[in-house]
Amino acid sequence: MTVRIGVIGTGAIGRDHARRIEKVLQGGRIVALSDVNAASAEAVRADIAPDARVFASGEELIAAPEVDAVLVTSWGATHEQYVLAALKAGKPCFCEKPLATTAEGAKRIVDAEVALGSRLVQVGFMRRYDxxxxxxxxxxxxxxxxxxxxxxxxxxxxxxxxxxxxxxxxxxxxxxxxxxxxxxxxxxxxxxxxxxxxxxxxxxxxxxxxxxxxxxxxxxxxxxxxxxxxxxxxxxxxxxxxxxxxxxxxxxxxxxxxxxxxxxxxxxTDWKDRFIASYDVELQDFLKAAANGTASGPSSWDGYVAAISSDACVKAQETGEIVPISLPERPALYN
CATH class of the missing domain: 3.30.360.10 (Dihydrodipicolinate Reductase; domain 2)
Incomplete structure (x- = not known):
């Protein structure tokens, strides 16, 4: 099965992921693009995915029947809304880090996925694939x-x-x-x-x-x-x-x-060169799972835990104190 992918956010990382799916990896095809800068999406279509359709918004892209799965590579503050929209549509979603810009936002994604009863989100922590x-x-x-x-x-x-x-x-x-x-x-x-x-x-x-x-x-x-x-x-x-x-x-x-x-x-000297192969492996893993209507790899729960932990580290920066990190009980979906 070829998974039809929509990419939301066609900046440097979105463009590079689109290139991987179209030129390097197996099992995926870019059929839709969206960016707040329409010219950026049009440029990716012209250079990488000439058959893709450009949508005015990420929500319209997610709702499109020709899109099987979604890549969220937009500005970090928009990740939560697009991942939640993908979950509502029941479509597998790869989201670059951060899953959300607050722990509360990440928790809303975890809650939505748990309510759905199925893992659909993979977070872009590529080092696990290095x-x-x-x-x-x-x-x-x-x-x-x-x-x-x-x-x-x-x-x-x-x-x-x-x-x-x-x-x-x-x-x-x-x-x-x-x-x-x-x-x-x-x-x-x-x-x-x-x-x-x-x-x-x-x-x-x-x-x-x-x-x-x-x-x-x-x-x-x-x-x-x-x-x-x-x-x-x-x-x-x-x-x-x-x-x-x-x-x-x-x-x-x-x-x-x-x-x-x-x-x-x-x-x-460039982080993209240091981990270039891991990006290929993580996206191939996403395509394999998405073909079965699910997700694998780093989960929404991992994104949520990372948000809680990073917030504690920032508080430790600000106070100079040892800051406790307390996690809620892990939902069974992520065990």
């Missing part, structure tokens, strides 16, 4: 004993002026918040944020770097360095220390050279 993280999880589950500590880092070479301190949580740490829960099969119980000396490459509205300290229900202690002006490249690190050994996230493949009396290898 080959390195998949390999690391296999080792953590079977080789190094019970995890005791995690040391992680999320570094960007630079960020624009509009990037401010809370975005280090909502836009950057959000990936670690999800992938470390999955990696450890555990839940967070508290968060604390500490600030080292501020980098001279930061600006007045951004305290950078920062260190987020998380504690899990099983007692694992996690420290994540977020440093978004590190200058040298895009660098994702993760080390899990277990009772019997430790395991590191593998580095992206690169050639080590000996030249000019130096040994060196290239470091990526």
């Amino acid at each position: 080959a390195g993280y998949v390999a690391l999880k296999k080792v953590v589950d079977s080789e190094i004993g019970a995890p005791l500590m995690v040391h992680a880092a999320h570094r960007n070479p630079t960020v624009p002026e509009q990037y401010v301190t809370p975005m280090a949580i909502h836009d950057t740490l959000i990936h670690e918040i999800d992938v470390l829960r999955w990696l450890l099969n555990d839940e967070y119980v508290s968060a604390q944020v500490v600030f080292p000396r501020v980098s001279s490459h930061s600006h007045s509205q951004l305290r950078d770097p920062q260190i987020i300290l998380l504690e899990t229900k099983k007692g694992v202690r996690i420290d994540v360095e977020v440093f978004v002006n590190c200058r040298y490249g895009y660098d994702i690190q993760c080390q899990v220390v277990g009772e019997e050994g430790l395991a590191n996230l593998p580095e992206p493949m690169s050639i080590v050279m000996r030249k000019d009396a130096r040994q060196q290898n290239a470091i990526l």
